[in-house]
Amino acid sequence: MRELPAGRMDSLLPFKDVELQDRAWIEERLKQSDFKSCDYSFANNFIWRKPNRIEWADVNGFYCLKSGAEGQIAYTYPAGSGDIKPVILALMEDAAERGMGFRLRGMNLETVKLMQTLFPDQFDYSNHRDYCDYIYSVERLTTLRGKKLHSKRNHIARFKDNPDWAYEDINAENINDCWDMNTEWCKIYKCYDDESLNHEACAVKQAFKYFFELGLRGGLLRLNGKVIAYTMGEPLSSDTYVMHIEKAFPEIQGAYPMINQQFLIHNCQDFIYVNREEDLGDEGLRKAKSSYYPDFLLEKYEATLKNPQA
Template identity: 30%
Template sequence: MGSLTVNKQKLKRFTIATKPVMEEYLAKMDVDLSDYTFAANFIWLANSSGFYAVINKCFCLFVMTGGELTMLLPPIGKKKHITDAIISCFKVMNTNNSSPYYSRIDYVQSSMLEEFVQNTDEAQSMFEMLESYLVEKKLVDYVYEAAALIELRGNSYHTKRTEINKFMKSYPDYVIEQLDSVKHKDEIMHLFNKWVSDRVKYMPKEEAEHFLEGIHQERHAVKQMLKYYEELSLIGLVIYINGELKGFTVGERINKDTATVIIEKTDFEILGCAQFIFREFSKMLKEHYEIVYINVGDDMGFENLRKVKMSYRPFKLVPKYTIYQK
C-alpha cells in the first residue's frame, strides 16, 4: 500500500526514510516513555501498516489494522499545538473508519493528557471536552535506576544475585560481545526460533495457540532490528556459552539520561542467563553511554511479566493512557 488520502489529508507511508522527520519532532519533547522513539515503532510495525502526517505542526503516527485507522502515539510536537492536532486526528480516523468506536489514540503520556484536557478552546469548557472523550489508563512503563540494576544490593535483590552467581559458576567460559547485526544475524534468528519452541513446549494448548498468533509480529520485529540495526543507532549485546549464542539484548537511548530495552531473548535452558545479560547490558549503558535510568517498557498485560518486572524494584512506574471518543 502506498500513501493514503483521508478527507483531503494525505498520510504518507511510515518507512526508514521517516526517521529524521519523526526525530525532529521528538526533539521538541521531554519524555522517557519507551514508545516515544522512531526505532521502537519502526521495528514493531508491519511494513504496510504505518502512516504519518504533519498535522497542526505535530507529527502524527497512524496504524491501519483491518481497514481501521488508530494512532500509535498522540501527536508529537510543542504543547501548544497538541490539543488541536488531537481533534484533527480524530476527524481523520472517523472519516476512514467504519465506526467512531475504532478511533483511538494509544500510549498517551500524562503531561500530554493534562494539556489536552486543560488547553481547550475558550468556547468549549473542560466539562464539554470530557463529555466528548473517554480517557482510560492502560499500562505502565517500568523504569529502573541503572546503578541499582548493576549493584543489586539488599535483601530484595538476593534472588537475582543468587541466580547470577550460579550462572557464572556453571558457565565460567561465557563470552560477551557487542551485537553485530551481520556477524550474529543467523545465530540470533536460530536462538529466537528455539525460544519460541521452548515456550510452546511448556504451555497449555489453548495458551500456546494464542501465543503463536502474536509471534509472527515479534519475529518480524527481530528481523527489522537486524536489517536496520546501524541506521537505527541501536545498542546491543550477545552472550556465547561453549561457542553457541545463548542470549541477546537490544536497546536504544530515549533521552540524555534514559535508555530502553527493546528486545531481549535468552535460552531457557541456561539458568541465570537472562539475569546476567540484563546486568551486563545495564553496566554497558551506564559506563559507556552515561545512562542513569533504564526503561524496560510495559508488561503487555501479562501477569507473569508484571511479576518479573516488579521483582527488579522499579524506581518509578510511568502510566500510559488511551483516548477514545464517546
C-alpha cells in the first residue's frame, strides 16, 4: 500500500495489472463504497483490463483505477473508506508526473458534492449521456407489468410457444455449450472485423475463461437442446445486481427478453435493482435498453481542473 500523509502529494503511483489474486482485497473496498455504477465491479475491471488498459493501485487503502492509453488516461473515483482527500491529491500528482491533464470519472451526485467540499472551485463537472448506467426495478423486469412492457410480454409468449425450451443456470457441465453458442454468434456478427466488437469479444473470452474464479453467475436458454441465448452478471452492491454480457440469436423471437426475465427470476429476487450498464452511444444498444423503460439513468460525472496550469 502507498501511504500518504494528509495533504501530501507524491509522485508516480505504483499502478499494476488487475489480477485474480487481488479480488478479495478489491471487493472489500468496493463493498465499503457500495456504489451502483458498473465501473465498480472487479469482474468488469478484470475482463476489460486489456482492451481498456485498466490498472489499479492501493493508495491509503483505497482502490484506485486508471484506464486508457498514455496521453488519454482517466482515473476512476476511488473506492474504500477513510480520508479521501490525500488520495485524490496523489492521483492529481500522478497525472502531473505523466505530463497530462487530470480527469476523474465515475462520480455520482453524492461524491460530486464531497469533491466540491474538499476542493472548492477547483474542478468543472460534467456528465455524458453515453456513459449513464440503465437501472431497472428487478420486480418490474421480472413481471413486465404495465402497458409500456406489453410488447416484451408478447415476445416472451411467442417464445414459450416453442414446445421444447429450457432455462438452466450456467455451471461446469454446460458452460462449454454457452461458449460454442457465443462463437457462433461472433461469426454471425463478424466480431473480429469490427474494432469495438473485437474488444468486446476479448472481454467475453476472459469472462468465460475465469467465470468461476470471478464469482460470476449466468443463465442460458435451450431450444430443442441447443443453446440459443445466455447472460452473465454478478451482485454489484447491497441492493443492485449488474448484467455484464447478454447474447441471443437474433432470428429467434423473444430470446432476448426471455433470457433476461428467466435469469432475474432464478438469481435476482433478493435485489431491488438491476444495472444493465451503459449504451456507450451505440444507437442499437440505446434503443434496446430504452425499450425496457429504466427506472432511472445513473449519471456518472467527470471532474477536470478549472486551471490545469495553475
